[in-house]
């Protein structure tokens with residue numbers, strides 16, 4: 001019997017099949033950063049102004065985030081490699097996986113800068129004992145280890161674009177109150193990375209989905225909304241567990257709805273949560289993206305926020321005028 | 322009413338967004354040389370996705386720049402709408418700010434990814450208003 005000969009192909013970056021692979025590779029590598037670049041020690045004074053329960057909350061939130069980055073770096077991203085459509089996609093995924101490990105490590109940098117070994121140990125113990133955090137990991141890992149490539153992509157996109165946000169809320173909240181602002185800078189770098197990860201995995205999902213039968217497409221749509229709701233239910237409990245004491249649960253929920261909708265959009269689906277359940281407090285949005293509100297007042301006439309000449313002209317020679 | 326001239330990359334988020342406006346839509350070609358030769362001479366609103374993420378030079382897709390380098394095209398753009406994602410921080414929808422500033426026309430909205438039903442409603446109202454007062 002003749003054996004089929006397996007041919008190993010070296011990756012050729014001079015022959016691109018999907019332009020998105022190259023564009024995303026370029027952007028991710030340009031965005032490369034390390035926690036050592038962020039002056040976290042400038043937050044030491046600010047950290048000392050937090051009350052004990054606020055410190056503990058912050059540490060729990062950050063170990064929760066570390067958990068997700070750990071999963072995504074070691075299991076999630078790499079589980080997408082066998083289903084990659086191009087070799088360039090495989091390479092992009094290795095970049096994503098590595099950056100997840102950078103993200104995970106950066107929380108440890110925050111901890112070692114701001115707190116003691118005893119507190120760090122307590123927080124990591126908490127992450128192992130918290131049922132909602134463990135449940136979140138269990139649901140996601142179930143799909144990562146499953147045998148449906150499309151479902152893996154959906155689970156991955158929901159992790160990148162939805163599951164992180166119960167945690168990201170807190171540093172944005174501190175930042176809006178002028179606390180832990182350097183840590184917030186670091187978190188914004190992570191958020192930017194996750195935005196590209198969610199976009200890219202969601203894009204690859206939509207490409208693969210387009211080749212499936214209508215029945216399968218409908219099945220996947222149903223599955224996506226179901227999984228989002230399953231994760232959401234658990235997120236609500238996780239959120240209450242963390243934020244009830246500080247009185248922020250209601251606002252965090254809105255942030256979850258807002259990001260849940262965006263995760264769906266990354267997968268090509270319509271938003272699920274209605275507008276009035278997504279109205280995150282403006283201070284949080286401003287902390288997230290400082291000029292997000294700029295155009296909102298244009299027609300209401302309340303202020304000069306609609307500005308034509310606000311942005312400095314670039315010296316880009318592509319422009320002819 | 323204005324026509325909608327837009328650019329959208331292979332991921333086609335912006336394409337799906339503008340199709341909800343209920344207006345005539347015209348897409349700027351993805352191939353840069355085709356975009357440079359593309360002419361559209363009816364009053365329109367230009368919808369542009371943001372591709373900066375920290376890189377100033379790529380913020381406005383080069384196809385849009387090529388399209389606007391033709392004065393005949395520039396003349397008919399009456400307003401700008403940007404798409405993007407707030408998770409890109411301070412560069413959220415920045416392509417819209419840059420193009421509006423270059424053209425001296427209003428940036429009337431920044432929407433995220435595919436836009437929500439509420440975004441579409443607000444955009445329709447604003448376009449209506451702008452159309453009546455033009």
Ligand SMILES: Cc1cc2nc3c(=O)[nH]c(=O)nc-3n(C[C@H](O)[C@H](O)[C@H](O)COP(=O)(O)O)c2cc1C
Nearest residue numbers: 329330333334335370371373374405406409413414
């Ligand atoms: C590599 C990359 C960089 C991006 N940079 C930004 C940015 O700087 N600001 C922003 O608001 N959105 C940014 N986005 C989000 C896109 O503008 C958004 O996904 C948009 O819907 C893409 O439209 P399209 O699919 O029609 O090309 C970026 C997306 C990618 C993939």
Ligand SMILES: [Fe+2]
Nearest residue numbers: 069099100103
């Ligand atoms: Fe990450």
Ligand SMILES: [Fe+2]
Nearest residue numbers: 160193194197
């Ligand atoms: Fe990620």
